[in-house]
Amino acid sequence: MNRTWWKEAVIYQIYPRSFMDSNGDGIGDLQGIISRLDYLKYLGIDVIWMSPVYKSPNDDNGYDISDYQAIMDEFGTMEDFDELLSAAHERGIKIVMDLVVNHTSDEHRWFVESRRSTDNPYRDYYIWREGKDDQTPPNNWGSCFSGSAWQYDEATSMYYLHLFSKKQPDLNWDNPKVRQEVFDMMTWWCDKGIDGFRMDVISMISKVKELPDGQVKGLYGDYGPYAVNGPNVHKYLQEMNEKVLSKYDLMTVGETPEVTTELARQYAGEDTHELNMVFQFEHVGSNGKYAKWTDEKMPLTTLKKILTRWQTELYGKAWNSLFWDNHDQPRAVSRFGDDRPQYRETSAKMLATCLHMMQGSPYVYQGEELGMTNYPFQSPSDFRDIESINAYKEWCESGIVSHEEFWPCLLWLSRDNARTPMQWDDSEHSGFTTGTPWITVNPNYKEINAKAETADPNSVFHYYKKLIALRKQTPIMVYGKYEPLFEDSEDWFVYTRTLDSEKLLVVCSFTDQETEFTIPEEFAGTDVLISNMEPAGNQGTVTLRPYEAFVLWKK
Ligand code: TEU
Numbered sequence: 128m129n130r131t132w133w134k135e136a137v138i139y140q141i142y143p144r145s146f147m148d149s150n151g152d153g154i155g156d157l158q159g160i161i162s163r164l165d166y167l168k169y170l171g172i173d174v175i176w177m178s179p180v181y182k183s184p185n186d187d188n189g190y191d192i193s194d195y196q197a198i199m200d201e202f203g204t205m206e207d208f209d210e211l212l213s214a215a216h217e218r219g220i221k222i223v224m225d226l227v228v229n230h231t232s233d234e235h236r237w238f239v240e241s242r243r244s245t246d247n248p249y250r251d252y253y254i255w256r257e258g259k260d261d262q263t264p265p266n267n268w269g270s271c272f273s274g275s276a277w278q279y280d281e282a283t284s285m286y287y288l289h290l291f292s293k294k295q296p297d298l299n300w301d302n303p304k305v306r307q308e309v310f311d312m313m314t315w316w317c318d319k320g321i322d323g324f325r326m327d328v329i330s331m332i333s334k335v336k337e338l339p340d341g342q343v344k345g346l347y348g349d350y351g352p353y354a355v356n357g358p359n360v361h362k363y364l365q366e367m368n369e370k371v372l373s374k375y376d377l378m379t380v381g382e383t384p385e386v387t388t389e390l391a392r393q394y395a396g397e398d399t400h401e402l403n404m405v406f407q408f409e410h411v412g413s414n415g416k417y418a419k420w421t422d423e424k425m426p427l428t429t430l431k432k433i434l435t436r437w438q439t440e441l442y443g444k445a446w447n448s449l450f451w452d453n454h455d456q457p458r459a460v461s462r463f464g465d466d467r468p469q470y471r472e473t474s475a476k477m478l479a480t481c482l483h484m485m486q487g488s489p490y491v492y493q494g495e496e497l498g499m500t501n502y503p504f505q506s507p508s509d510f511r512d513i514e515s516i517n518a519y520k521e522w523c524e525s526g527i528v529s530h531e532e533f534w535p536c537l538l539w540l541s542r543d544n545a546r547t548p549m550q551w552d553d554s555e556h557s558g559f560t561t562g563t564p565w566i567t568v569n570p571n572y573k574e575i576n577a578k579a580e581t582a583d584p585n586s587v588f589h590y591y592k593k594l595i596a597l598r599k600q601t602p603i604m605v606y607g608k609y610e611p612l613f614e615d616s617e618d619w620f621v622y623t624r625t626l627d628s629e630k631l632l633v634v635c636s637f638t639d640q641e642t643e644f645t646i647p648e649e650f651a652g653t654d655v656l657i658s659n660m661e662p663a664g665n666q667g668t669v670t671l672r673p674y675e676a677f678v679l680w681k682k
């Protein structure tokens with residue numbers, strides 16, 4: 128397997144709006160990030176992936192971009208960006224930008240032109256179709272953010288496609304001019320010295336020309352088979368690779384909803400000349416009761432089956448990215464661990480162990496290193512996220528599902544769980560802002576915050592710091608081959624990693640009960656590489672305590 132820096136890196140995701148506010152307007156910004164770089168340096172991460180910081184009307188918090196070459200007013204200026212880039216580089220930290228090019232904002236100049244007339248030079252930059260009749264969109268597809276995926280536009284009496292909100296019209300990647308504009312824009316950022324791209328819903332850029340009706344799932348037709356992993360997606364990514372990516376030393380990660388391991392070997396193959404790695408979503412899967420919405424926890428055996436398949440089927444062929452959460456997902460410790468006070472820290476450390484010991488580049492979402500938890504939403508008016516707000520309207524206010532039934536699903540999965548402000552200290556608004564935060568701080572910030580955790584050597588923070596440092600000294604963590612053990616257990620996630628004559632045994636208890644665990648013979652008496660408590664022992668049958676995790680290292 129080829130060694131590269133991005134396989135060895137740990138990436139930290141910043142959601143700028145909620146990270147650090149420098150000027151008291153209640154919104155995180157670039158100067159705020161600069162002021163916290165030393166914290167990230169201390170944590171030991173190698174790369175920052177920043178969610179979008181470009182000019183945007185913020186219908187979807189920056190994932191609706193109106194100018195790719197300007198910074199959002201609320202976040203600062205291009206000078207602030209340049210300062211951030213050099214301040215990060217001075218500390219040996221790389222910066223990966225979010226690239227949102229499946230769609231733009233409807234306020235982007237291209238779309239403003241496009242909607243003017245059917246013969247506008249920008250018309251074909253987007254996907255326009257006649258309706259079936261005046262009242263009926265061209266097909267039955269539903270948007271990710273509720274409602275039809277088509278918006279009627281009066282100027283030309285036609286519909287445009289938007290797989291996300293109606294303020295996020297989809298670009299027409301079949302138009303070579305669109306591709307060239309995107310590639311030129313990417314080149315402009317690369318020439319500035321950025322270190323890579325996280326590519327938003329990049330698996331959705333190529334649509335089947337005919338745009339046929341989809342199978343009805345829930346309230347609308349499913350665009351999946353016609354718009355995800357579409358006919359030309361690999362061709363377009365290879366073109367992007369040839370014209371832009373291959374010219375720089377970058378890290379690229381595709382956000383690829385509905386990707387399979389087979390497709391990942393193409394998107395992120397060692398020699399396919401597309402991307403370095405992809406985000407897969409099977410383990411945070413959206414097969415809910417109401418489209419993505421559910422309040423059910425995935426059984427551990429299912430979770431293991433998914434992650435094991437990704438570990439084994441990519442081995443030696445493509446590279447994994449590893450994550451428990453991000454800005455679209457609930458908090459890791461609340462979803463996969465146990466956020467009750469007596470278990471929160473232990474289970475957060477256990478989850479970190481489980482993830483960082485697998486093969487792939489680990490991503491840490493801001494606050495995960497503190498064991499930040501889901502937010503105790505009280506009422507629908509607490510939500511700021513367009514997806515949660517629209518889903519509540521579509522399912523509850525319409526009367527399809529009762530509030531009582533749907534509310535637990537929103538609590539469990541709302542993206543706003545991840546978007547409450549970073550908890551820096553125990554002062555008002557958790558030290559995130561001196562003003563009024565755009566979204567409320569989790570009330571548990573007095574106990575859970577960076578100031579307290581950096582001061583406590585036994586904190587979740589210090590455990591992450593240790594794991595991140597270990598990765599630098601322990602090539603087996605990066606390159607070892609993965610093999611699962613005890614696959615049928617609903618209590619334990621256990622696997623080994625093998626590199627030459629070395630072997631790791633990773634034992635993670637996912638239960639709040641004590642269990643009797645027999646250490647495989649070949650690890651008897653071996654050294655503990657890391658553990659989240661004084662380990663139960665290194666041979667024979669031991670009693671694992673709730674959420675215990677340890678790694679044995681046979682050299
Ligand atoms: O997300 C795409 C995606 O498929 C989902 O994760 C989605 O956000 C949602 O959770 C569906 O249930 C990306 C971004 O990460 C997300 O923040 C944006 O809203 C979206 O694309 C549109 O740009």
Ligand code: CA
Nearest residue numbers: 148150154156
């Ligand atoms: Ca601010």
